Amino acid sequence: MNPEILLALENIVGSAYIFTDEATRKTYGHDETEDLSFPPHVVVKPANTEEVAQILRVSNTYKIPTTPIGARTGLSGGALSIYGGIGISMERFNQIIEIDEQNLQVTTQPGVITQVLREAVAEKGLFYPVDPSSMGSCFIGGNIAENSGGARALKYGVTKDYVLNLEVVLPTGDIIWTGANTLKNSTGYNLTQLMVGSEGTLGIVTKIVLKLLPQNKHNVLLLVPFYKAEQACEAVSAIFRAGIIPSALEFMERDAIDWTLKFVDGLNVEVKDNVQAHLLIEVDGNYPEILMQEAEQILAVVEQFEIDEVLFADTEEQKNALWKMRRSLAEAVKANSIYKEEDTVVPRYELPKLLKGIKEIGSKYGFQSVCYGHAGDGNLHVNIIKGNMTDDNWKTEVPKGIREIFELTVGLKGTLSGEHGIGLVQKNYMDIAFSKVHLELMERIKAIFDPNNVLNPGKIFPDGND
Amino acid sequence: MNPEILLALENIVGSAYIFTDEATRKTYGHDETEDLSFPPHVVVKPANTEEVAQILRVSNTYKIPTTPIGARTGLSGGALSIYGGIGISMERFNQIIEIDEQNLQVTTQPGVITQVLREAVAEKGLFYPVDPSSMGSCFIGGNIAENSGGARALKYGVTKDYVLNLEVVLPTGDIIWTGANTLKNSTGYNLTQLMVGSEGTLGIVTKIVLKLLPQNKHNVLLLVPFYKAEQACEAVSAIFRAGIIPSALEFMERDAIDWTLKFVDGLNVEVKDNVQAHLLIEVDGNYPEILMQEAEQILAVVEQFEIDEVLFADTEEQKNALWKMRRSLAEAVKANSIYKEEDTVVPRYELPKLLKGIKEIGSKYGFQSVCYGHAGDGNLHVNIIKGNMTDDNWKTEVPKGIREIFELTVGLKGTLSGEHGIGLVQKNYMDIAFSKVHLELMERIKAIFDPNNVLNPGKIFPDGND
Missing domain, CATH: 3.30.70.2740 (Alpha-Beta Plaits)
Incomplete structure (x- = not known):
């Protein structure tokens, strides 16, 4: 990379926060997607919004591909620097700015780990429900980029349902707040929702205002073994049709569980030979007696299918073991x-x-x-x-x-x-979901935000279209 | 209007569905916004998506302003034909296409009255929670255009939170589905949410897929009179901070209620002299005993303020009277x-x-x-x-x-x-909420969708910017 550019970047972030050594570049060149590796030419670690804006102005001046990088837990290669260039690590944006107990909102920087955020608001009796399996290591900013979901989305919705307002550095270096800190908003086009799930291609999020809920006090967890995997799937919609909205309803095929029980020690879950799949079902709320009623209604539904003995997890320890098993599936499969x-x-x-x-x-x-x-x-x-x-x-x-x-x-x-x-790995299947007209519309939106195509190029759009 | 254009339109919709008489034009030239009147030159009433597409192709060929018109209950003049041209009434799109009880979804045309939709899904035990005050006459398509809210938004969210997928005729006449019929979606830019609240400036919605919930079985309604209006406002966030999410929490100033009691007969609500404001508070759920507990918790909160005697509405008749009062406020004020x-x-x-x-x-x-x-x-x-x-x-x-x-x-x-x-009446205040860069970004999005600026021109953007 041109020394003039490196100097310009160093002047912005300071010499302690710019890296061109191979080890660092390699580290920031992969995420959790298969075994892909696309290192940036240079890694910078800005400290604030203004530094991000200055970096993007450099990117535009020199037309350099520039990729925002979070915690690198992504599963579609969205944060990989596939054309090299500048990798902007958001790790120094690691502060929760304000937990607003009056309005049930939190304002945070994007480099806060999702679980850290969840625990910080829980200490104030508040609840941020979105819990991707990677929540122990992923950044909340990455959750915005990918519109992350998780296990509680069926009852509580996904990331987009909690985002009220975003401070964004546009690819041109301009800074905007996308919306307002309100629950209702019919004021102009919804750029907040356009930004959520845009995979770091339309701007770099530097502050996030999220809606919170009061914390639910209780939950009940059931593990239901099915003799037939397809029946487990059928039971899913049957539970909703019975008028119950569980707070989690997870499906796990036999092999995934077997591999996980080998991969993680001490889970202490027994699976009988003829079981093909499990449903892990949680209900939550403030009233234990109601949850027990709902659990019984769920039992009545699943008993209409061919199932083995249902496990009621009543201790925190049992619940944690079941969730640990669920959250370890991906790693266990990967290890296999x-x-x-x-x-x-x-x-x-x-x-x-x-x-x-x-x-x-x-x-x-x-x-x-x-x-x-x-x-x-x-x-x-x-x-x-x-x-x-x-x-x-x-x-x-x-x-x-x-x-x-x-x-x-x-x-x-x-x-x-x-x-x-x-991201990268699904982009060549986009024609299946979208017509040419539709894809072109999205590409033209990209071009408005990013006229020089410097921000996270080569993502989302099929080859030949980006 | 050029007879060639009228003929082209007549060939699309048929002679029974094109109107140039003054009475019809006048009818379709106003909504519920103040006393504004902006009739289109011609009113057309297409029957299906393809006809809408053909009309928009005519609009582009002849560069004619074209405004989609719903039930004309809008409060910002969004459906007014301020430059004349073609008014497209969506009233023939009045069919609910499918209530999907398996997936808790409804697919509907946009010209269905919101309350009709709510009642149709309620008959199947399902719940569409969004209830703008005008729900007895507004169209669900208009709700999409304005991202309508209503009284239950605090617990259940607004229109945008229920829209899964939209069939849209773009201003150019192209037809797309914006998303998928799924609760989670991280596939390309969220054009569904860009469309919701875009006030008929980015496309004309012709089919709508909405998420539904199981119907809640019970509710409790309280009317709390406050001696001081500001204390009523203070009580609002105090209720949430106590961990309760009411299903409605409405504020009404004294004058609004007095005018409404005069305007609507037989409401049978008594207001003491020194009361400045009321809160109307509802909680809902499946378990009456829990609702009574929550009502008592709410009472404990509001009793910390200077209040008069709280009215518990226990009969359906009382509840309906209170809601009728609330929903009549706007009309009563208007009549005054x-x-x-x-x-x-x-x-x-x-x-x-x-x-x-x-x-x-x-x-x-x-x-x-x-x-x-x-x-x-x-x-x-x-x-x-x-x-x-x-x-x-x-x-x-x-x-x-x-x-x-x-x-x-x-x-x-x-x-x-x-x-x-x-719409029309707030557009010249947009500079207060948005920077120049931000407004220009939105305008450029508009230009991508609508290169000839034929669809609902003169809305959202400040004068001189559209």
Whole structure:
């Protein structure tokens, strides 16, 4: 990289916060997406909004690809510097600015770890419900970029449902607040929601105002083993139709659990031989007696299917073990084999059709898949396992299978990604979900925000379109 | 209007659905915004998406201003044909297409009356919570255009929180579905949310997929009279801080209630002399015993303020009377005097400061105001009463006062409109909420969607900017 540019960047962030050594570049060149590595040429760590704005002005002056980088827990390669250039690490934006107990809001910088934020507001009796599986390490800013969901989305919604207002540095270096700190807003176009889920391509978020709820005091957790995986999927919509909105409703295929029990010590969960899948079901609220009633209603629903004995987790220890198992699935699968993860989402009643279709497509193209996910909102993570597939088949057959899986999801009125984003790895499937007119509209929006295409180029839009 | 254009339109919709007579034009030239009248040159009533697309192609060919028109209940003049041209009435889009009980969704055309939709899904045990005061006559499509709220938004959210997917005819005549029928979606830019609240300037919505909830079975309604209006505002955030989320929390100033009791017969509500304001508070849920507990917690909170005797409405008749009173306030105020209504919104704890500021600004510029609204979400409707003000002062002083009111709301981290939209009457205050860069960004988005500026021109953006 041109020394003039490096000097300009150093003048902005100071010499302690600019890195060109290989180790640092490599660290900031990967996330949790497969085994991809795309290091930036230089890593900068700005301290405040104005520094981010100055960096983006440099990016525009020299037309350099510039990628915002969070905690690198992403699953679609959204934060990878695929054309090198400048990587802007947001890690120094790690302060919670204000917990507003009067208005039930929190104002935070984007580099705060989601769980840290959740715990800080919980100490004040407040609740930030969005809990992606990576919440122990991901940044809240990354959650905004990808519109992250998690296990509680079926009752509480996803990231977008909590974002009131954003301070954003536009790719040109201009700074705006997208909205207002209000629950209602009908004032101009909703740039707040345009920014959420735009995967760091329309601006860099530097402050975030989130809505909070009062903390719920109690919950009940059930683990229901099903003899047939498709019946587990069928039970999902049956529970909602009974008038209950659980706070979590997770689906886990047998293999995922088996691998996790081997991968994580001391989980102490027993799975019988003929069980194909589990549902992990939580209800929450302020009144324990009501939760017990709801748990019984849920039992009455699931007992209409072929199930094994239901586990009621009544101690915190048991609950934590079950959640730890659920949250470890991805890592366990990853440890087991090379894999690709697809983040399919459909209306929840279509889940059995989706699961059945995925298995058929796998048979057709010769791959095994392990599925788990947030079944309550129709969000199924499909892990395609390399296992002992040949490298050739992995490269040629699997993409065809993935394309068919996405065609299936879209045919079921679903879409490509529920909560991981499109990023790098799904971008060439976008034509399945969107017409040419629609994609061009989105690309023209990108061009308005980022006339020189400096901010996170090469993401979201299919090759040849970015 | 050029006969060639009229013929082209007639060929699209058929001679029975095109109108150029003065009476029809006049009817479609006003809504509920003050006494404004801006008739289109021609009214067309298309029957389906393809006809809307064809009309917009004509609009582009001849560069004719074209305004989508719903039920004309709007309060910001958003559906007025301020440059004449083509008025597209959406009234024939009046079918509910499918109530999907498996996925808790409804697909509807935009010309369905909101209350009709609510009742149709309620018959299946489902709940569409958004209830603007005009729900007995407004269209669900208009609710999308303005991102309508209503009394239940504090617990259940506003229109945008229920919209999953939209079929939209773009101003160019292209047709897209904006998203997918899923609860989670991280697939490309969120054009669904860009469309919601864009006031018919970015496209014409022709099909709508909404999320539904299971119907709540019970509710409790309280009417709390306060001796001091500002204390009523203070009580609002105190209730939330006690950990309760009411399903409605409405603020009504004394004058509004007095005028309504005169305007509507048989309401049978008694108001003592020294009461300045009321809160109407509802909690809902499935368990009556829990609701009674919550009502008692609310009582404990409001009793910390100077209040008169609280009315518990236990019969359906009493509840309906109280809601009828609340929903009649706007009409009663309107019947009383020429007025202007502003739709201010702030974080809810700032309400007392907002109310106090509005009264001070009124004194300064010589106008009386009557305030009521959805206090639970900080949304206060400010009715500025002409009364015996001179026409001169009405024209010159009131706009200055309104500007100060909006400066106050923005200073309190609120904004111009909570649920009515900017439309025509608020557009020249947009500079208070948005920087030049921000407004230009929105205008450039408009230009991408609508390169010839044919669709609903003259709305949202300040004069000189559209």
